[in-house]
Amino acid sequence: MSVRPISLLKIRHRPAGVAFVVSRSTASKDEYSARHLQVLEGLEAVRKRPGMYIGSTDGRGLMHCLWEIIDNSVDEALAGVGERIDVILHGDGSVEVRDRGRGIPIDIEPRTGLTGVEVAMTKLHAGGKFGGGSYTASGGLHGVGASVVNALSSRLDIEVDRAGKTYGMSFRRGEPGIFKGEGPDAPFEPFVNGSELRVVGKAKRGVTGTRTRYWADPHIFMKDAEFDYEGLVGRARQTSFLIPGLELAIRDERRLPNTPGADGPHEETFKHDGGISEFTEFLASDPAVTEVWRLEGTGTFTETVPVLDDQGHMTPTEVERECGVDVALRWGTGYDTKVRSFVNIIATPKGGTHLAGFEQALLKVFRKQLEVNARRLKVGNDKVDKDDILAGLTAVITVRLAEPQFEGQTKEVLGTSAVRQIVAKVVETELTARLTSTKRDDKAQSALLLDKVVAEMKSRISARLHKETQRRKTALESSSLPGKLKDCRSTDVSRTELFIVEGDSALGTGMAARNSEYQALLPIRGKILNVQKASVGDMLKNAECAAIIQVIGAGSGRTFDVDLARYGKVILMTDADVDGAHIRTLLLTLFFRYMRPLVEAGRVYAAMPPLHRIEVAASGRAKGEVIYTYTEDQMRKTIGDFQRKGRTIKQPQRYKGLGEMDADQLAETTMEPRHRTLRRVTLADAERAETVFELLMGSDVAPRKEFLVSSADQLDTERIDA
Incomplete structure (x- = not known):
């Protein structure tokens, strides 16, 4: 179907799953008809509008693609399968992710007639995270991660170990076929009559896993986009905290200048058994007011979700969900706040309902405790604010639930509304128990914490009162x-x-x-x-x-x-x-x-x-000079230079303090803007x-x-x- 350029018009109705592209021109509105619409199907829509799926086409979008592949492997570890994940940045510009999970299914998916590997890599909104029982909790939701990465790659190779065999398949910009050579520029022959998942080797008995290697498409991503090694290491370290016992290895073979791997392959491995308690200690930098407190609990909620029945119809169905809450927090003497929130180990940097529930509970608990201890703490009628409580707090908040609802594919904000009350209830119950505990250590730490919160409140109120006064005091108020x-x-x-x-x-x-x-x-x-x-x-x-x-x-x-x-x-x-x-x-x-x-x-x-004052005597036509030096080496060099010129140097004066200078010397060397040196x-x-x-x-x-x-x-x- 040919597409004629037309003027851009508003489209009021659009069938779900279909993207329309309309060109701009000066054609008459009367010529606009259905034949001017271009239908983008499948992965074609991803390539046409990549920003809708990965946020941008710069380095941030490039890293988002890598997170999608890594998170698929992490979901296997989260399900209790696989204890190690390797990420390799190859020198040819490709990146490879290896895991020891169950391996992508290799059998035929009945609705499409394709193998599980091809379905996962080529079909949008296809995967094992839509309530089929494969994952009780996962970072994925939309089923577009692997297929989007495939669509935006000039080449993607995948190998799966299952049932004693290694199966392999290759794709070029999302299309399955066979490469005759190495790299993305090798001759490519797409499948015509039917695709094939080939057996490419043997796997050891009982060994399963998936290896994905891909080259990002230079036609999609900006020329200067490249993988951020430090960001990758940070994410790997973070994940190792969130899944105790999981080992993640990051290897850089690119030899890029100004990187740890500039002189040769560089590898870092992360494994932490302490979980989010250890993560909280790692994030905290100030001296502790409290130890790391762990708040754990679960809650259930019901939500209505559309489920595809045997007849192919989407039927609204009520399902009961369980939400697990695990929070580690500690307060320090500082006032900076470091809070990290996660849903099924996926970071939510912009928060969401779980963070809102956490902050809601904090405010409720502390207001109640300050009211109970008002006389000892001398609180008066002042009300504590959220910022007073968050000062010096380092916390890691994690929730685990099936099919979480995120706001957007980038998964930066959790949208499942029921999670807010569940988190709030768990935090309120557990934190109240900690603050009212009769154990000696808990009691002492709670007292210090309440004192700190009250001090922050009073400091805030004092600052507010100060803002209400004039910046400069009058002569009457100067006292x-x-x-x-x-x-x-x-x-x-x-x-x-x-x-x-x-x-x-x-x-x-x-x-x-x-x-x-x-x-x-x-x-x-x-x-x-x-x-x-x-x-x-x-x-x-x-x-x-x-x-x-x-x-x-x-x-x-x-x-x-x-x-x-x-x-x-x-x-x-x-x-x-x-x-x-x-x-x-x-x-x-x-x-x-x-x-x-x-x-x-x-x-x-x-x-x-200055440290020294050097007085040079007059000699012939040369006038006397006074030189100030700031280091021993500078003094010795200055004296040596004048002595070589035959000038007479009086005994250098060493200042042990500012009080040894007279006013003119102090003004000239340290206070007068035209001559002084400030750092x-x-x-x-x-x-x-x-x-x-x-x-x-x-x-x-x-x-x-x-x-x-x-x-x-x-x-x-x-x-x-x-």
């Missing part, structure tokens, strides 16, 4: 700020700078060196509290930490609002010695944990005061930065000791004041 703050006169946030200085001696020199129009000074006494190990309450009680947060004026933790910050720059001005570096680290820990948006905005700096603090990799902070400042001593011992030979002993 509410710490008395030791030496504020500036300007109210232009884009110009103002807050110097946090070490000690009163540095404050005195800084007062004389600053430009009071836009530079403010806040002195701190010694080393502030290590907030990486302290609780939120302890941090707020600490005078130095509280003063810094109050002066900056934007709140703290999750309530921090960078737009309310009173200064455009915050500059940490500490001595250029080991103690000064330690104080700077403690300050950065405070900013990282409780005022991170200020760091992310690039508004936190470290001043770079901006950035968070290019927040996860890595958090790991370093936890190593250096956390409560776990053993890793820090190992780091110190291994790094001892790099210590510059000249920088230690002794």
